[in-house]
Amino acid sequence: MVDYKNELNPEQYEAATTVHGPLRILAGAGSGKTRTLTYRTMYMVENGILPENILLLTFTNKAADEMKERICKLVPEGNRVTACTFHSFCVEILRKYGTLLDIKDFTILAPGDDAEIIKMIRSADKNYKYPKGFPKSSLVASILSTSINTQRSISQIINEDYPKYSEFSYKIMSLIDSFNAYRKENNTLNYDDLLVETLRLFNEYPNVVQKLSSQYHYIMVDEYQDSNALQEKLLFSFQKYHDNIAIVGDAVQSLYGFRGAEIKNIQDFPNHFENCKEIYLRRNYRSTTPIIELSNEVTQKAFQTPPHNLLSVRGDGVMPQVVRSYDTTEEARFIKIKIKEQLKKGVKPNDICVLFRSSRSSNILEGILNQEKIPYVKYGGKKFFELEYVKDILSFFRIYVNPNDEIAWFRCLQQVPLIGEANARRIATSCKIHGVDGMLNDKYKKRAFYNDLCILHDFIQKMFLELTPTNIGFLIEFYCEFQKQRIQKAKYNNEENREIDLGRIKGQHNNLDSLTKLVEKSKSIQDFLDSTIDNPIMVDDTDTAVILSTIHSAKGLEFDTVFIMDCVDGLFPSTSEDDAGSPEDEDELRCFYVASTRPKNHLFIMKPEYIERYGRVMRSSLSHFIDNDKIEWYYGKPRNRQ
DSSP: OOOHHHHSOHHHHHHHHOOSSOEEEEEOTTSOHHHHHHHHHHHHHHTTOOGGGEEEEESSHHHHHHHHHHHHHHOTTGGGSEEEEHHHHHHHHHHHHGGGGTOOSOEEOOTTHHHHHHHHHHHHOOSOOOOTTSOOHHHHHHHHHHHHHHTOOHHHHHHHHOGGGGGGHHHHHHHHHHHHHHHHHTTEEOHHHHHHHHHHHHHHOHHHHHHHHHHOOEEEESSGGGOBHHHHHHHHGGGGTOOOEEEEEOGGGOOOGGGTBOHHHHHHGGGGSTTOEEEEEOEESSSOHHHHHHHHHHHTTOSSSOOOOOEESSOOOOOOEEEEESSHHHHHHHHHHHHHHHHHTTOOGGGEEEEESSGGGGHHHHHHHHHTTOOEEEESSOOGGGSHHHHHHHHHHHHHHOTTOHHHHHHHHTTSTTOOHHHHHHHHHHHHHHGGGGGOOGGGTTSTTHHHHHHHHHHHHHHHHHOBTTBOHHHHHHHHHHHHHHHHHSOOSOHHHHHHHHHHHHHHHHHHHHHHHHHTTSSSHHHHHHHTTTOOOOTTOOSSSEEEEEHHHHTTOOEEEEEEOOOBTTTSSSSOGGGTTSHHHHHHHHHHHHHHTSEEEEEEEEEESEEEETTEEEEOOBOTTOOGGGOEEEEOOOOOOO
8 A cells, every 4th residue: 555645745645635526736837746646546546446437638648648657657457547638538439439420430630631621622612712811721720720629609710819801701601611511521520620529429419428427437637727618618528427527737837828728727617616625736846946936936927827836845956047148149159058068067968958939049059059069859840740741651541541531632642743733632532532543544644643643553552452550661661762753853943952852851761760660559550540649749859869949848848957048028028018917928927937947956047138120139128027036147258249
């Protein structure tokens, strides 16, 4: 038996042993929320609750896997606990019960496919001439997603968020209707659909909710401040049958309002239950006292959320330092020097992190690190499954499991040398109707791309017969070779650019080789495709490189040493003191709070004296979130301006 009282602090112990009824755990940064949830799971099992009756919902597969791994180390039966993301949970439900809604054998659209489909629908629309001022297809897709995740109507989104497009409301809604019809016709769902259709299933078939509730008696949700209105409705569907719902989160770490996350979900949670218990984890085990005092001070400036009062368990340490440099180039040089110093002191490369609000801020630093041969990885760009060439491979997987997936056919066909977008679209439509033989049309025989089209046809036929999770190497080899052929046959004004693109294929091949290791762990190609949802796998993840990261991508991580770049009004934050209390300023404040709570020992706040904005150089002001009494100024030796 575990000695919970000695292994947990009093607040963690109370949270771990409060099993029945609704529970809100407010967990400040570094307060051990993962540990608390793990021990809570173990306590449940030790007290007679079956592991298969426990459901843990997270927002990334990585978080779910980490939680499951910790549980399995403590609880022998831990592998029977269900730990997954909201989207993965919905996929499983729709695979099992989707036929009730006439949803079966569906594939999940990749990021960006929504906009591509809307673009295709627009191109095929001969009855309407789209004016120059009409919103781009990507914005139409964003309007639809915002509407779904915030549970507001399309017209409301347009009128409130995009009033300049109000005159096009009717046509935007017509496009969205066509888009929805297209997805149904092609047996495809996007990420939002997974939530929408599951909720529709729950509403139309209450017996399904009852079945799930009889299985999952106890539900825990991690990072609840990142939940949206739709996810909250899904969660509360279980409330009809039991109220054993525990949510964990921190309102000050709510960073995803731009994609529909509702900070009020965690703030108002107790209002949905009569006897909701609340526990505040305020002991920070990560950072030293000076760092925590700075982060506490930052929360005092918040309007939407109550201030934090975290306590550092670790005690005294080095004061956060504000580093004044002449400009952003000097800023990058200072960071390089300090990184080298920390490495000499024995700090591991992946325990050093440079944070920035926008990935553009790191461009100069990346160049300097490359010159110094300091290895680094960058978080915050496209994730592995969002890379175009990875999406290309996944499109082959998608037509393998769903030959009706026209947009996947289109992506596959675009790999054919010299084919052109219009022909690829027409042939994709034919393939949706006739299968792979839809490629072989006599009218294309005299086209320059026909021989390569036949090669693709023969390969896909082979793929349908031979593809398995343990045998995808032949697909990767074919794809890379086809890419080389496409580059060789393409027109280039500069042959050097052709060589650069050919070299890029080699790098892609290496990354795609790592894909085989991921796929071979799956039971089927379908299972693998489902597993890519909410999966933040990074390329070139290594422990021998310094981390460069956007603040959003670093959320949940910790490092010995952290640099926060460009901490001046206008850059980070993008607002000024005059904006205090505005939603935009609050968003920036929460970002700074998350950034300032990542370091364990050393925090460097970078302040270039001169910044470039709107095409001109101007004097900067230190971020209005920072008070002088919580920092120490570091005066370097800035270069004279040339």
